[in-house]
Amino acid sequence: MKFLLGFLMMFFSSVVVASDADEVTISEPFARASMQYNSAAFMTIVNNGDDTAIVAARSPVSEVVELHTHREENGVMRMRQVEKIDLPSGETVMLKPGGLHVMLIDLKQALEVDTEISVTLIYADGSESSLMMPVVNVMRGHGMDHGSGHMKGEGHGQGMKHGEGMGHGHSMKHGEGYEGCGGKGHGEGYAHGKGHGMKHGEGYQHGKGHGKKHGEGYAHGKGHGMKHGKGYEQCEGHSQVSQ
Amino acid sequence: MDNTVDQAKAGAPAKAGRQLLFWVAVVFFFAGIMLTRYVINEQGVVQLPGSGGDFTLQSAEGPVSLQDYRGQVVALYFGYMTCPDICPTSMWKMAEAIKALPAEQAEQVQGMMVSVDPDRDTPEALAIYMNAFSPQFIGLTDIKENIDKVTSQYGALYYKVPLKDSAMGYVVDHSSVIYLIDQQGKLAAQLRHESSIEEMTAAMQSLLQG
Numbered sequence: 001m002k003f004l005l006g007f008l009m010m011f012f013s014s015v016v017v018a019s020d021a022d023e024v025t026i027s028e029p030f031a032r033a034s035m036q037y038n039s040a041a042f043m044t045i046v047n048n049g050d051d052t053a054i055v056a057a058r059s060p061v062s063e064v065v066e067l068h069t070h071r072e073e074n075g076v077m078r079m080r081q082v083e084k085i086d087l088p089s090g091e092t093v094m095l096k097p098g099g100l101h102v103m104l105i106d107l108k109q110a111l112e113v114d115t116e117i118s119v120t121l122i123y124a125d126g127s128e129s130s131l132m133m134p135v136v137n138v139m140r141g142h143g144m145d146h147g148s149g150h151m152k153g154e155g156h157g158q159g160m161k162h163g164e165g166m167g168h169g170h171s172m173k174h175g176e177g178y179e180g181c182g183g184k185g186h187g188e189g190y191a192h193g194k195g196h197g198m199k200h201g202e203g204y205q206h207g208k209g210h211g212k213k214h215g216e217g218y219a220h221g222k223g224h225g226m227k228h229g230k231g232y233e234q235c236e237g238h239s240q241v242s243q
Numbered sequence: 244m245d246n247t248v249d250q251a252k253a254g255a256p257a258k259a260g261r262q263l264l265f266w267v268a269v270v271f272f273f274a275g276i277m278l279t280r281y282v283i284n285e286q287g288v289v290q291l292p293g294s295g296g297d298f299t300l301q302s303a304e305g306p307v308s309l310q311d312y313r314g315q316v317v318a319l320y321f322g323y324m325t326c327p328d329i330c331p332t333s334m335w336k337m338a339e340a341i342k343a344l345p346a347e348q349a350e351q352v353q354g355m356m357v358s359v360d361p362d363r364d365t366p367e368a369l370a371i372y373m374n375a376f377s378p379q380f381i382g383l384t385d386i387k388e389n390i391d392k393v394t395s396q397y398g399a400l401y402y403k404v405p406l407k408d409s410a411m412g413y414v415v416d417h418s419s420v421i422y423l424i425d426q427q428g429k430l431a432a433q434l435r436h437e438s439s440i441e442e443m444t445a446a447m448q449s450l451l452q453g
Binding site for chain 1: 419
């Protein structure tokens with residue numbers, strides 16, 4: 001019965017017009033470690049839907065979040081605010097050091113390496129993607145640091161096909177969680193994936209918007225990641241969450 | 244008819260005067276450029292811009308002079324703390340390049356950043372900022388006049404640019420170069436922003452071995 005319900009939910013949700021957030025997949029998000037003032041968040045964005053744009057962003061870690069870019073002219077680095085970051089249909093847009101970035105202005109807390117922060121992107125249609133991302137040293141995305149973490153990320157890419165934009169934020173955590181929690185953690189990760197799908201359905205029944213449901217999903221992911229990051233006991237906590 | 248002839252005659256000297264004025268302006272213009280392009284360093288010696296040289300600027304623990312580091316290699320960068328990307332990338336690369344050296348050589352390299360944004364970056368805040376990259380790094384700044392002297396000595400560029408819709412208020416456009424200064428205090432190499440950590444390490448090593 002549950003399966004049937006879940007199937008019906010999936011069927012109906014696919015009929016509904018997808019929001020920008022649904023059509024956009026984000027991989028390898030990360031924020032730069034910073035002790036004070038400002039930082040920046042980077043990621044790779046693939047838009048599988050129609051043309052859209054990131055028009056704003058927010059994060060609990062900074063007073064202000066803006067969209068910025070860099071351009072270099074005769075060896076002079078010029079950073080400028082941009083109104084939006086265009087995401088043309090079918091294209092991949094890279095937010096990376098030296099170029100486009102989500103600028104975290106006036107940090108409320110130091111961003112320390114090996115912690116995670118949440119950043120929410122807001123699209124042209126008003127839908128949102130919330131991402132958990134690791135805080136790393138500056139060179140990530142420069143082609144360094146692309147070891148096993150990257151491969152785990154790809155594994156998650158499959159998860160994302162199920163419509164979870166947050167898959168990647170997950171993936172990072174999964175990677176860490178795996179180390180922290182051992183095989184058990186991994187198994188739970190799978191169970192979690194299913195649980196997530198069900199939640200999706202529930203959210204739908206409650207008649208909440210698609211974006212909203214996603215929001216729940218992400219919150220879910222967040223809790224999951226956090227717990228994974230910290231040892232066995234919290235892994236237990238995680239399994240409760242996903243049930 | 245007569246009137247127009249008079250006017251034509253009067254026009255000739257006026258034209259000559261204007262020409263003279265033009266050439267005087269040209270001379271002053273170039274003289275101005277020549278003057279600003281030269282730098283008078285701490286010892287009162289006139290030098291070409293971009294040729295480096297000694298300086299004294301303020302750190303959280305008081306004045307720091309380049310002269311204090313004779314016998315060591317100094318890696319010098321001009322940036323600012325609210326710069327979220329370019330400056331931390333450079334400082335991190337600098338730190339990694341030094342870390343890649345054998346320990347006894349790494350001790351011989353001093354990393355420094357001069358903040359070109361003294362309105363926002365205090366020496367105390369700079370000390371915290373630099374410590375995040377390496378506890379050995381030093382952050383320096385000073386009044387604009389003193390900073391400008393050093394940036395022209397090294398040929399570093401920076402421009403304060405207002406961003407009217409941004410919470411940042413203004414940003415600082417700047418060149419992103421790591422200047423390597425040898426054990427004698429001479430500017431020995433300029434590492435561009437794109438330089439890899441390996442290139443930086445190699446450049447430092449060649450100075451340390453040379």
